[in-house]
Amino acid sequence: MDLGLRLTVAAALTLSPLLPLGARLAYLQVLRHDNLSTRASGEFARTAKEAAPRADLQDRHGRVLARSNPSWSCFVDKAMVKDPNAFGAKLSPLLGLPASEIARKTRAAHRFAWLKTGMTHGEFTQLAEARVEGLGLVPAQERVYPNGDLARGVLGLVGAEGNGLAGIEMSQNKRLNGRARRMDVIRDGQGRSIYKNVADAGDEPEPLRLTLDRTAQYLAEEALREGGEKGQFKEGIVAIQDPRNGEILAMAAWPPNPLRNPLVQDAFEPGSTFKVVTALAAVDDRVVRPDELFSGEGGKWQLTPGVTITDHEPEGDMNLTQIMERSSNIGVAKVVERVGATRFYRLARAFGFGAKTGAPLPGESAGELKPLSDLTKVGLAASSYGYGLAVSPLQMLGAYSAIANGGTLWEPKFFADGEPPVKVRRVASERAVREISLMLEGVVDRGTAASAKIPGYRAAGKTGTARKIDPLTRKYSTSAYTASFAGFLPASAPRWTILVILHEPKGAYYGGLVAAPIFARLGSRLLALEGVPSDRPAAPTLTARR
Amino acid sequence: MDALMGFDPRRVAKFAGLGALLLFLCWQHVQATRIGYRVETTRREARALRSRVADLRLKVDETMAPAALAARANTKLGMIPATPDSLRSLSGAAESGGLLPRLWARLPLVGPSRS
Numbered sequence: 001m002d003l004g005l006r007l008t009v010a011a012a013l014t015l016s017p018l019l020p021l022g023a024r025l026a027y028l029q030v031l032r033h034d035n036l037s038t039r040a041s042g043e044f045a046r047t048a049k050e051a052a053p054r055a056d057l058q059d060r061h062g063r064v065l066a067r068s069n070p071s072w073s074c075f076v077d078k079a080m081v082k083d084p085n086a087f088g089a090k091l092s093p094l095l096g097l098p099a100s101e102i103a104r105k106t107r108a109a110h111r112f113a114w115l116k117t118g119m120t121h122g123e124f125t126q127l128a129e130a131r132v133e134g135l136g137l138v139p140a141q142e143r144v145y146p147n148g149d150l151a152r153g154v155l156g157l158v159g160a161e162g163n164g165l166a167g168i169e170m171s172q173n174k175r176l177n178g179r180a181r182r183m184d185v186i187r188d189g190q191g192r193s194i195y196k197n198v199a200d201a202g203d204e205p206e207p208l209r210l211t212l213d214r215t216a217q218y219l220a221e222e223a224l225r226e227g228g229e230k231g232q233f234k235e236g237i238v239a240i241q242d243p244r245n246g247e248i249l250a251m252a253a254w255p256p257n258p259l260r261n262p263l264v265q266d267a268f269e270p271g272s273t274f275k276v277v278t279a280l281a282a283v284d285d286r287v288v289r290p291d292e293l294f295s296g297e298g299g300k301w302q303l304t305p306g307v308t309i310t311d312h313e314p315e316g317d318m319n320l321t322q323i324m325e326r327s328s329n330i331g332v333a334k335v336v337e338r339v340g341a342t343r344f345y346r347l348a349r350a351f352g353f354g355a356k357t358g359a360p361l362p363g364e365s366a367g368e369l370k371p372l373s374d375l376t377k378v379g380l381a382a383s384s385y386g387y388g389l390a391v392s393p394l395q396m397l398g399a400y401s402a403i404a405n406g407g408t409l410w411e412p413k414f415f416a417d418g419e420p421p422v423k424v425r426r427v428a429s430e431r432a433v434r435e436i437s438l439m440l441e442g443v444v445d446r447g448t449a450a451s452a453k454i455p456g457y458r459a460a461g462k463t464g465t466a467r468k469i470d471p472l473t474r475k476y477s478t479s480a481y482t483a484s485f486a487g488f489l490p491a492s493a494p495r496w497t498i499l500v501i502l503h504e505p506k507g508a509y510y511g512g513l514v515a516a517p518i519f520a521r522l523g524s525r526l527l528a529l530e531g532v533p534s535d536r537p538a539a540p541t542l543t544a545r546r
Numbered sequence: 547m548d549a550l551m552g553f554d555p556r557r558v559a560k561f562a563g564l565g566a567l568l569l570f571l572c573w574q575h576v577q578a579t580r581i582g583y584r585v586e587t588t589r590r591e592a593r594a595l596r597s598r599v600a601d602l603r604l605k606v607d608e609t610m611a612p613a614a615l616a617a618r619a620n621t622k623l624g625m626i627p628a629t630p631d632s633l634r635s636l637s638g639a640a641e642s643g644g645l646l647p648r649l650w651a652r653l654p655l656v657g658p659s660r661s
Contacts, residue, residue, distance in 0.1 A: 067607070
């Protein structure tokens, strides 16, 4: 046998065991490649997902009102836990929870249950190192409010899944929520991750800047808190708006509730603060002369048989300015007869009453304004002094801002986004609005709102006191009132419109006695804070330095 | 003889080159894995640091919250809220920079602390 043949046979004998191996390899690599590759990826390749970021909420000066901090949550996979008691005992010192509670949660779980959320990085590291079977760890974002309860009624709150449940957090959820960054990683034999590449760079949204002023908000809440904590009223509301552009600077409510914003969601019978609508309608259409007198009827006037209007003080003859200063129901009911239902209704609608303002907050109330056809003689008279209708605090704030700025109704602005304010309409002539502003100054200087005075400054506004409907009898209560004051300052060049509403004040219940002092206190703090120069220099007096 | 044994220098060079390429690819793979571990470790460290920064930021924000500032101003410094008439505008005088205006600007306008 020649050498070549022998070598070939030897090579064939040596390599023949490799043939089935090669065939097997070809089968795995060629025929089953896709299937096996997918299985391998499933076992070793992972996508590491970071928690989706959520944008900060800031005040108008960029100060943080809400922020998302990285945190971790841990859960139990019941299928992987053999002994819940041992599992609980092992985790108890790490989680800082009683072992019995962990065991109970594990037993109660269908398969999955959260054990703890909002964990710090230290807690996470300890748990990760402990490698407890059945325990899972996921990154999350914890929503924190560094100012505590400040503006929580406006901001709302975020649920455990990272979605807004109320307030701005809810209405702007889409804008605030970012997209999580995802990375492809491979797990080695020991379960350690090896970075491969970025699968999705994610998206971190820009902070959302509100028009709220943190300091003004604090002052508004502080002004309410004192009375609220002493139980001087059941519920209270204070709101501040910049009448020059409709920006909402503060929205405070007592008791604070992140799930509810009564400034937007509630409607109330305004009482005498609504008299400005009647007065403005009269002045704008010149249906009442400035010197024209109306009889106060001694404080009691029978409008129709069975319907009598009363004033809190017996009054004689009054002109329109005096009617406003003394807050005479009889006087204003006589004025509205002259104005007529159509003019009155048209102006009330022009102020935005009976329609939503378009505030970007959930559950806005449109209030209730009777249709023109329902404004009978009695209905019109009652409406002229703010009964038989309902307005939202936000509508009332906007209306007084319109008077403060010379007649322009702005859409309430909540976001400091650089966009120009939206002008809704002009409600009345500038001349008429100026006249009404002077009347409102008279209310503070000589009328029912004497306690709204701020030394050295001109302030304007109107008090309101309305009986509340008793929910049991469905009639006006004789003991529950809504006291309010709406005004603006400094009256020479208004910078703030302030609305104060107190539901069911205890003891004194007139708006001029309980709501106006809150306006004065808050107004003086704002004036001092901004260093606004006096627009009414006081007569020189001797003062002692403290 | 060389030709008989198949020892062609060019072929050897080709095999050597191929071998070097294989070695390079192996080395590259090992390096990529090593860097992958390092990236993961660094990512964890970055996450821990971000968490720490967030905690510190939160502390700053909580310290600067108006309620916290007001409480400290009142209890520690004995300050009281200013009223508009207790303020004196010194913009003209203070800016002139003279000794007397500066002294005047430093005069206390409120009494001693009430602690």
